[in-house]
Amino acid sequence: MKQLFTLLFSALLPLLLTAQKPRILITTDIGGDPDDQQSLVRLMVYTNEFDIEGLISSAAGTPGELKKEIIRPKLIEEIIHGYEQVYPNLIRHDKNFISPARLLSVVKKGSPHRGWDQVGEGKDTEGSDWIIQMADKKDSRPLNICLFGGQTDLAQALWKVKNTRSEKAYHKFISKVRVFDIDDQDKIFKQLFAAHPSLFYILSKAPLTEDKRNGVYRGIYLGGDESLTSLQWLKTNVLENHGPLGQLYPQKTWTAPNPYGAMKEGDTPSWFYFLENGLNNPEHPEHGGWGGRYIKNDAGYFNDATSRFEDEPDARATVYRWRDDFQRDFAARMDWCVNDYHQANHRPVVSVNGSSEKAPLIIRGKPGETIYFDASASTDPDGDEHGYEWIFYAQAGGYHGPLPQLNAAGAKASMLMPSLSPGVSLHLILKVTDNGTPALTGYKRITIGTK
Incomplete structure:
Protein backbone atom coordinates (compact mmCIF):
# COMPACT_ATOMS: atom_id res chain seq x y z
CA MET A 1 0.00 0.00 0.00
CA LYS A 2 2.78 2.43 0.91
CA GLN A 3 4.47 1.83 -2.49
CA LEU A 4 1.16 2.49 -4.28
CA PHE A 5 0.78 5.83 -2.51
CA THR A 6 4.39 6.66 -3.38
CA LEU A 7 3.77 5.94 -7.08
CA LEU A 8 0.68 8.15 -7.10
CA PHE A 9 2.54 10.94 -5.32
CA SER A 10 5.43 10.67 -7.79
CA ALA A 11 2.97 11.08 -10.66
CA LEU A 12 1.71 14.32 -9.12
CA LEU A 13 5.19 15.62 -8.32
CA PRO A 14 5.72 17.55 -11.59
CA LEU A 15 2.54 19.51 -10.87
CA LEU A 16 3.66 20.27 -7.33
CA LEU A 17 7.04 21.50 -8.53
CA THR A 18 5.48 24.27 -10.61
CA ALA A 19 4.55 26.28 -7.53
CA GLN A 20 6.73 29.33 -7.00
CA LYS A 21 8.86 29.31 -3.89
CA PRO A 22 9.62 32.32 -1.68
CA ARG A 23 12.82 34.19 -2.47
CA ILE A 24 15.08 34.73 0.54
CA LEU A 25 18.41 36.47 1.03
CA ILE A 26 20.29 36.06 4.30
CA THR A 27 22.89 38.26 5.94
CA THR A 28 24.67 36.44 8.75
CA ASP A 29 27.14 37.51 11.42
CA ILE A 30 28.58 33.99 11.30
CA GLY A 31 31.86 33.65 13.16
CA GLY A 32 30.70 34.65 16.63
CA ASP A 33 28.00 32.80 18.54
CA PRO A 34 27.76 29.41 16.75
CA ASP A 35 23.97 29.61 16.59
CA ASP A 36 24.36 31.09 13.09
CA GLN A 37 25.93 27.82 11.94
CA GLN A 38 23.10 25.98 13.65
CA SER A 39 20.50 27.99 11.75
CA LEU A 40 22.31 27.49 8.44
CA VAL A 41 22.61 23.72 8.90
CA ARG A 42 18.84 23.56 9.44
CA LEU A 43 18.28 25.82 6.43
CA MET A 44 20.23 23.42 4.20
CA VAL A 45 17.58 20.71 4.59
CA TYR A 46 14.89 23.27 3.67
CA THR A 47 16.48 24.62 0.48
CA ASN A 48 13.77 22.80 -1.48
CA GLU A 49 11.24 25.24 0.01
CA PHE A 50 13.00 28.44 -1.10
CA ASP A 51 14.85 30.20 -3.86
CA ILE A 52 17.93 31.29 -1.91
CA GLU A 53 19.18 34.45 -3.59
CA GLY A 54 22.05 35.36 -1.29
CA LEU A 55 24.11 34.25 1.70
CA ILE A 56 26.01 37.35 2.79
CA SER A 57 28.74 37.11 5.38
CA SER A 58 28.46 40.33 7.40
CA ALA A 59 30.46 41.60 10.38
CA ALA A 60 31.13 38.54 12.54
CA GLY A 61 29.66 38.27 16.02
CA THR A 62 27.69 40.77 18.04
CA PRO A 63 29.09 44.26 18.72
CA GLY A 64 32.11 43.89 21.00
CA GLU A 65 32.04 40.09 20.98
CA LEU A 66 35.25 39.61 18.96
CA LYS A 67 38.63 41.29 19.17
CA LYS A 68 38.81 41.92 15.41
CA GLU A 69 36.34 43.26 12.87
CA ILE A 70 36.15 40.42 10.37
CA ILE A 71 33.83 38.45 8.11
CA ARG A 72 33.85 34.63 7.88
CA PRO A 73 32.40 33.53 4.51
CA LYS A 74 34.44 30.31 4.65
CA LEU A 75 32.16 29.11 7.46
CA ILE A 76 29.16 29.43 5.14
CA GLU A 77 31.01 27.54 2.43
CA GLU A 78 31.98 24.80 4.89
CA ILE A 79 28.31 24.17 5.65
CA ILE A 80 27.46 24.12 1.94
CA HIS A 81 30.21 21.55 1.35
CA GLY A 82 28.64 19.42 4.09
CA TYR A 83 25.31 19.82 2.31
CA GLU A 84 26.99 18.85 -0.95
CA GLN A 85 27.80 15.42 0.47
CA VAL A 86 24.16 14.66 1.37
CA TYR A 87 22.61 16.43 -1.63
CA PRO A 88 22.44 13.25 -3.77
CA ASN A 89 20.28 11.65 -1.10
CA LEU A 90 18.14 14.73 -0.49
CA ILE A 91 17.05 14.93 -4.12
CA ARG A 92 15.64 11.42 -3.80
CA HIS A 93 13.04 13.06 -1.57
CA ASP A 94 12.49 16.26 -3.54
CA LYS A 95 14.10 17.34 -6.81
CA ASN A 96 13.67 20.96 -5.72
CA PHE A 97 16.69 20.96 -3.41
CA ILE A 98 19.07 23.67 -4.61
CA SER A 99 22.34 22.50 -6.09
CA PRO A 100 25.45 23.09 -3.94
CA ALA A 101 27.07 24.94 -6.85
CA ARG A 102 24.17 27.40 -6.94
CA LEU A 103 24.42 28.01 -3.19
CA LEU A 104 28.18 28.59 -3.40
CA SER A 105 27.59 31.11 -6.18
CA VAL A 106 25.43 33.31 -3.93
CA VAL A 107 27.87 33.48 -0.98
CA LYS A 108 28.95 37.12 -0.86
CA LYS A 109 31.17 39.28 1.32
CA GLY A 110 29.63 42.03 3.38
CA SER A 111 31.30 44.70 5.45
CA PRO A 112 33.49 43.68 8.40
CA HIS A 113 32.38 46.95 10.00
CA ARG A 114 29.00 47.87 11.41
CA GLY A 115 27.16 51.03 12.33
CA TRP A 116 25.49 54.03 10.72
CA ASP A 117 28.87 55.66 10.06
CA GLN A 118 29.56 52.76 7.69
CA VAL A 119 26.68 53.81 5.43
CA GLY A 120 27.15 56.30 2.62
CA GLU A 121 29.43 57.30 -0.23
CA GLY A 122 32.28 54.83 -0.81
CA LYS A 123 30.86 52.22 1.59
CA ASP A 124 29.55 49.73 -0.98
CA THR A 125 30.37 46.05 -0.46
CA GLU A 126 29.96 42.96 -2.58
CA GLY A 127 27.08 42.11 -0.27
CA SER A 128 25.28 45.47 -0.52
CA ASP A 129 25.61 45.48 -4.30
CA TRP A 130 24.28 41.91 -4.43
CA ILE A 131 21.19 42.93 -2.44
CA ILE A 132 20.47 45.59 -5.06
CA GLN A 133 21.04 43.17 -7.92
CA MET A 134 18.69 40.57 -6.43
CA ALA A 135 15.95 43.10 -5.67
CA ASP A 136 16.25 44.43 -9.24
CA LYS A 137 15.89 40.94 -10.68
CA LYS A 138 12.94 40.57 -13.05
CA ASP A 139 10.73 38.56 -10.73
CA SER A 140 7.23 39.28 -9.49
CA ARG A 141 7.99 37.76 -6.09
CA PRO A 142 9.29 39.96 -3.26
CA LEU A 143 12.85 39.59 -2.03
CA ASN A 144 12.63 38.49 1.61
CA ILE A 145 15.73 39.59 3.52
CA CYS A 146 16.51 37.68 6.71
CA LEU A 147 18.87 39.62 8.96
CA PHE A 148 20.72 37.21 11.23
CA GLY A 149 23.09 40.18 11.48
CA GLY A 150 24.33 42.67 8.91
CA GLN A 151 21.84 45.50 8.86
CA THR A 152 24.73 47.66 7.72
CA ASP A 153 24.97 45.95 4.33
CA LEU A 154 21.22 46.33 3.83
CA ALA A 155 21.36 49.97 4.93
CA GLN A 156 24.14 50.64 2.42
CA ALA A 157 22.12 49.05 -0.40
CA LEU A 158 19.10 51.18 0.46
CA TRP A 159 21.22 54.32 0.77
CA LYS A 160 22.71 53.75 -2.68
CA VAL A 161 19.34 53.21 -4.35
CA LYS A 162 17.81 56.25 -2.66
CA ASN A 163 20.74 58.48 -3.63
CA THR A 164 21.27 57.29 -7.21
CA ARG A 165 17.73 56.77 -8.52
CA SER A 166 14.62 58.83 -9.02
CA GLU A 167 12.07 58.93 -6.22
CA LYS A 168 9.72 56.76 -8.28
CA ALA A 169 12.44 54.17 -8.93
CA TYR A 170 13.43 54.18 -5.26
CA HIS A 171 9.87 53.50 -4.10
CA LYS A 172 9.53 50.75 -6.69
CA PHE A 173 12.68 49.16 -5.28
CA ILE A 174 11.43 49.45 -1.69
CA SER A 175 8.12 47.82 -2.63
CA LYS A 176 9.95 44.68 -3.73
CA VAL A 177 11.73 44.14 -0.41
CA ARG A 178 10.54 42.61 2.88
CA VAL A 179 12.82 42.53 5.92
CA PHE A 180 12.87 40.34 9.01
CA ASP A 181 15.39 41.68 11.51
CA ILE A 182 16.61 39.64 14.48
CA ASP A 183 17.19 42.02 17.40
CA ASP A 184 18.63 45.11 15.68
CA GLN A 185 22.10 43.65 16.02
CA ASP A 186 24.03 46.50 14.41
CA LYS A 187 22.02 48.99 16.51
CA ILE A 188 21.01 51.08 13.51
CA PHE A 189 17.33 50.19 13.14
CA LYS A 190 16.16 53.62 14.30
CA GLN A 191 18.18 55.44 11.63
CA LEU A 192 17.48 52.81 8.96
CA PHE A 193 13.72 52.88 9.31
CA ALA A 194 13.62 56.66 9.66
CA ALA A 195 15.40 56.87 6.31
CA HIS A 196 13.10 54.29 4.67
CA PRO A 197 9.74 54.45 6.49
CA SER A 198 7.74 52.69 3.77
CA LEU A 199 9.84 49.52 4.05
CA PHE A 200 8.02 46.30 5.03
CA TYR A 201 9.96 45.64 8.22
CA ILE A 202 9.60 43.14 11.06
CA LEU A 203 11.79 43.81 14.09
CA SER A 204 11.82 40.81 16.41
CA LYS A 205 13.11 42.24 19.66
CA ALA A 206 11.95 42.43 23.26
CA PRO A 207 10.73 45.86 24.42
CA LEU A 208 13.50 47.94 25.99
CA THR A 209 11.61 47.82 29.30
CA GLU A 210 11.83 44.01 29.45
CA ASP A 211 14.48 41.31 29.76
CA LYS A 212 16.03 40.91 26.30
CA ARG A 213 15.32 37.17 26.49
CA ASN A 214 11.60 37.87 26.19
CA GLY A 215 11.87 38.55 22.46
CA VAL A 216 9.56 36.49 20.24
CA TYR A 217 12.40 34.93 18.27
CA ARG A 218 13.87 33.43 21.44
CA GLY A 219 10.88 31.09 21.56
CA ILE A 220 12.93 28.89 19.25
CA TYR A 221 14.88 27.78 22.34
CA LEU A 222 13.19 29.35 25.41
CA GLY A 223 9.86 28.34 26.95
CA GLY A 224 7.72 25.31 26.30
CA ASP A 225 9.31 21.86 26.23
CA GLU A 226 12.99 22.80 26.25
CA SER A 227 14.08 19.13 26.26
CA LEU A 228 13.51 19.29 22.49
CA THR A 229 16.59 21.56 22.35
CA SER A 230 18.86 19.29 24.40
CA LEU A 231 22.15 17.74 23.33
CA GLN A 232 20.56 14.32 23.63
CA TRP A 233 17.83 15.34 21.18
CA LEU A 234 20.47 16.67 18.81
CA LYS A 235 22.57 13.51 19.06
CA THR A 236 19.57 11.34 18.26
CA ASN A 237 18.18 13.43 15.41
CA VAL A 238 21.02 15.50 13.93
CA LEU A 239 24.56 14.85 15.10
CA GLU A 240 24.89 11.07 14.95
CA ASN A 241 24.12 8.75 12.01
CA HIS A 242 22.75 11.58 9.89
CA GLY A 243 25.67 12.24 7.59
CA PRO A 244 28.36 14.92 7.30
CA LEU A 245 25.95 17.87 7.30
CA GLY A 246 24.57 16.96 10.72
CA GLN A 247 28.10 16.62 12.06
CA LEU A 248 28.66 20.32 11.33
CA TYR A 249 25.89 21.38 13.71
CA PRO A 250 27.60 23.10 16.71
CA GLN A 251 26.79 21.31 19.97
CA LYS A 252 27.22 24.10 22.48
CA THR A 253 26.11 27.71 22.78
CA TRP A 254 24.67 30.14 25.32
CA THR A 255 20.98 29.44 26.02
CA ALA A 256 20.34 30.54 29.64
CA PRO A 257 17.86 30.14 31.28
CA ASN A 258 17.39 27.09 29.05
CA PRO A 259 19.54 24.59 31.02
CA TYR A 260 20.76 22.53 28.07
CA GLY A 261 23.25 24.93 26.42
CA ALA A 262 22.92 23.11 23.11
CA MET A 263 20.40 24.22 20.47
CA LYS A 264 19.83 27.95 20.23
CA GLU A 265 19.25 28.89 16.57
CA GLY A 266 18.20 32.42 17.45
CA ASP A 267 18.17 33.38 13.76
CA THR A 268 16.01 30.53 12.44
CA PRO A 269 12.69 32.37 13.04
CA SER A 270 13.72 34.93 10.41
CA TRP A 271 13.47 32.36 7.61
CA PHE A 272 10.84 30.23 9.35
CA TYR A 273 8.61 33.27 8.93
CA PHE A 274 8.80 33.05 5.12
CA LEU A 275 8.42 29.26 4.96
CA GLU A 276 5.14 28.47 3.22
CA ASN A 277 3.82 25.42 5.06
CA GLY A 278 0.09 26.05 5.19
CA LEU A 279 0.36 27.77 8.59
CA ASN A 280 2.59 30.76 7.92
CA ASN A 281 1.26 33.66 5.87
CA PRO A 282 4.17 36.01 5.06
CA GLU A 283 1.80 38.71 3.84
CA HIS A 284 0.36 39.02 7.35
CA PRO A 285 2.79 39.09 10.29
CA GLU A 286 -0.18 39.33 12.68
CA HIS A 287 -1.34 35.84 11.70
CA GLY A 288 1.53 34.00 13.37
CA GLY A 289 3.40 30.81 12.51
CA TRP A 290 6.69 29.03 13.08
CA GLY A 291 8.56 32.36 12.95
CA GLY A 292 6.30 34.03 15.54
CA ARG A 293 3.56 36.65 15.44
CA TYR A 294 4.00 40.40 14.98
CA ILE A 295 1.75 43.44 14.98
CA LYS A 296 2.11 46.78 13.19
CA ASN A 297 2.77 49.71 15.49
CA ASP A 298 2.10 53.41 15.06
CA ALA A 299 5.59 53.93 13.64
CA GLY A 300 4.74 51.68 10.68
CA TYR A 301 6.84 48.58 11.30
CA PHE A 302 5.95 45.24 12.89
CA ASN A 303 7.13 44.25 16.34
CA ASP A 304 6.59 41.38 18.79
CA ALA A 305 3.03 40.39 19.61
CA THR A 306 2.02 38.62 22.81
CA SER A 307 -0.21 35.57 22.75
CA ARG A 308 -1.74 33.40 25.42
CA PHE A 309 -0.71 29.76 25.21
CA GLU A 310 -1.68 27.26 27.89
CA ASP A 311 -3.00 30.24 29.89
CA GLU A 312 0.39 31.95 30.00
CA PRO A 313 0.95 35.36 28.34
CA ASP A 314 4.35 35.06 26.66
CA ALA A 315 5.48 36.62 23.38
CA ARG A 316 7.86 33.68 22.87
CA ALA A 317 4.87 31.34 22.86
CA THR A 318 4.08 32.47 19.32
CA VAL A 319 7.12 30.38 18.34
CA TYR A 320 7.46 27.66 20.97
CA ARG A 321 3.83 26.56 20.69
CA TRP A 322 4.91 24.96 17.37
CA ARG A 323 8.25 23.56 18.60
CA ASP A 324 7.17 19.94 18.76
CA ASP A 325 6.03 20.17 15.13
CA PHE A 326 9.08 21.95 13.73
CA GLN A 327 11.56 19.80 15.60
CA ARG A 328 9.96 16.61 14.28
CA ASP A 329 10.00 18.17 10.81
CA PHE A 330 13.73 18.92 11.17
CA ALA A 331 14.39 15.38 12.40
CA ALA A 332 12.61 13.90 9.38
CA ARG A 333 14.62 16.04 6.97
CA MET A 334 17.86 15.00 8.61
CA ASP A 335 16.72 11.41 8.00
CA TRP A 336 16.41 12.35 4.33
CA CYS A 337 20.17 13.00 4.33
CA VAL A 338 20.87 9.28 4.77
CA ASN A 339 17.67 7.31 4.07
CA ASP A 340 15.91 6.32 0.87
CA TYR A 341 12.44 7.71 0.20
CA HIS A 342 10.69 4.53 1.36
CA GLN A 343 12.68 4.52 4.61
CA ALA A 344 11.76 8.08 5.61
CA ASN A 345 8.67 10.07 6.45
Missing part, protein backbone atom coordinates in the same frame (compact mmCIF):
# COMPACT_ATOMS: atom_id res chain seq x y z
CA HIS A 346 7.13 13.00 4.55
CA ARG A 347 4.60 15.60 5.60
CA PRO A 348 0.88 15.07 4.88
CA VAL A 349 -0.78 17.20 2.20
CA VAL A 350 -3.78 18.95 3.76
CA SER A 351 -6.93 19.76 1.81
CA VAL A 352 -9.98 21.55 3.22
CA ASN A 353 -13.12 22.10 1.16
CA GLY A 354 -11.14 21.28 -1.97
CA SER A 355 -8.32 23.72 -1.20
CA SER A 356 -4.85 22.16 -0.85
CA GLU A 357 -2.83 25.29 -1.61
CA LYS A 358 -0.48 26.63 1.05
CA ALA A 359 -2.30 29.97 1.09
CA PRO A 360 -5.11 30.34 3.64
CA LEU A 361 -8.61 29.21 2.77
CA ILE A 362 -10.94 32.22 3.08
CA ILE A 363 -14.55 31.54 4.07
CA ARG A 364 -17.30 34.14 4.47
CA GLY A 365 -20.54 33.60 6.35
CA LYS A 366 -23.46 35.34 7.99
CA PRO A 367 -23.93 35.40 11.80
CA GLY A 368 -25.82 32.28 12.88
CA GLU A 369 -25.08 30.43 9.65
CA THR A 370 -23.56 26.93 9.94
CA ILE A 371 -20.11 26.72 8.35
CA TYR A 372 -18.85 23.30 7.27
CA PHE A 373 -15.27 22.10 6.86
CA ASP A 374 -14.24 18.89 5.13
CA ALA A 375 -10.61 17.69 5.11
CA SER A 376 -11.30 14.14 3.99
CA ALA A 377 -9.38 14.73 0.74
CA SER A 378 -6.12 15.18 2.71
CA THR A 379 -3.44 12.67 1.71
CA ASP A 380 -0.12 11.34 2.90
CA PRO A 381 2.71 10.75 0.38
CA ASP A 382 3.78 7.62 2.27
CA GLY A 383 0.29 6.20 2.69
CA ASP A 384 0.44 6.66 6.46
CA GLU A 385 -2.66 7.00 8.56
CA HIS A 386 -3.22 10.47 9.94
CA GLY A 387 -5.25 12.27 12.58
CA TYR A 388 -6.95 15.66 12.60
CA GLU A 389 -6.79 18.49 15.14
CA TRP A 390 -8.86 21.66 14.71
CA ILE A 391 -7.57 24.69 16.66
CA PHE A 392 -8.88 28.25 16.92
CA TYR A 393 -6.11 30.87 16.85
CA ALA A 394 -8.22 33.81 17.96
CA GLN A 395 -5.41 36.36 18.41
CA ALA A 396 -4.35 35.98 14.78
CA GLY A 397 -7.46 37.70 13.45
CA GLY A 398 -8.08 40.12 16.30
CA TYR A 399 -11.12 38.23 17.59
CA HIS A 400 -11.78 38.75 21.31
CA GLY A 401 -15.28 37.32 21.72
CA PRO A 402 -16.28 33.89 23.02
CA LEU A 403 -15.11 31.14 20.68
CA PRO A 404 -17.92 29.33 18.89
CA GLN A 405 -18.47 25.66 19.62
CA LEU A 406 -16.61 23.59 17.08
CA ASN A 407 -18.22 20.27 16.27
CA ALA A 408 -15.30 18.20 15.03
CA ALA A 409 -15.24 14.53 14.16
CA GLY A 410 -12.04 13.49 12.43
CA ALA A 411 -11.73 15.06 9.01
CA LYS A 412 -14.99 17.01 9.26
CA ALA A 413 -16.04 19.94 11.43
CA SER A 414 -18.73 22.59 11.64
CA MET A 415 -19.52 25.71 13.63
CA LEU A 416 -22.09 28.47 13.91
CA MET A 417 -20.81 31.70 12.46
CA PRO A 418 -20.33 34.28 15.23
CA SER A 419 -20.91 37.99 14.87
CA LEU A 420 -17.64 39.65 13.84
CA SER A 421 -16.74 43.33 13.94
CA PRO A 422 -15.57 44.97 10.70
CA GLY A 423 -11.97 44.05 9.92
CA VAL A 424 -11.97 41.13 12.39
CA SER A 425 -11.61 37.51 11.30
CA LEU A 426 -11.58 34.18 13.11
CA HIS A 427 -8.69 31.87 12.33
CA LEU A 428 -9.07 28.11 12.44
CA ILE A 429 -5.95 25.96 12.07
CA LEU A 430 -6.22 22.35 10.95
CA LYS A 431 -3.26 20.16 11.90
CA VAL A 432 -3.04 16.82 10.12
CA THR A 433 -0.44 14.54 11.74
CA ASP A 434 0.58 11.17 10.37
CA ASN A 435 1.70 8.08 12.27
CA GLY A 436 5.09 7.82 10.60
CA THR A 437 8.48 8.11 12.31
CA PRO A 438 8.90 10.86 13.25
CA ALA A 439 5.25 11.86 13.11
CA LEU A 440 4.88 14.85 10.78
CA THR A 441 2.28 17.61 10.69
CA GLY A 442 0.76 19.43 7.75
CA TYR A 443 -1.39 22.55 8.17
CA LYS A 444 -4.25 24.45 6.65
CA ARG A 445 -5.19 27.90 7.89
CA ILE A 446 -8.84 28.86 7.47
CA THR A 447 -9.71 32.56 7.72
CA ILE A 448 -13.37 33.09 8.55
CA GLY A 449 -14.98 36.47 7.97
CA THR A 450 -18.40 38.05 7.62
CA LYS A 451 -20.15 38.30 4.26
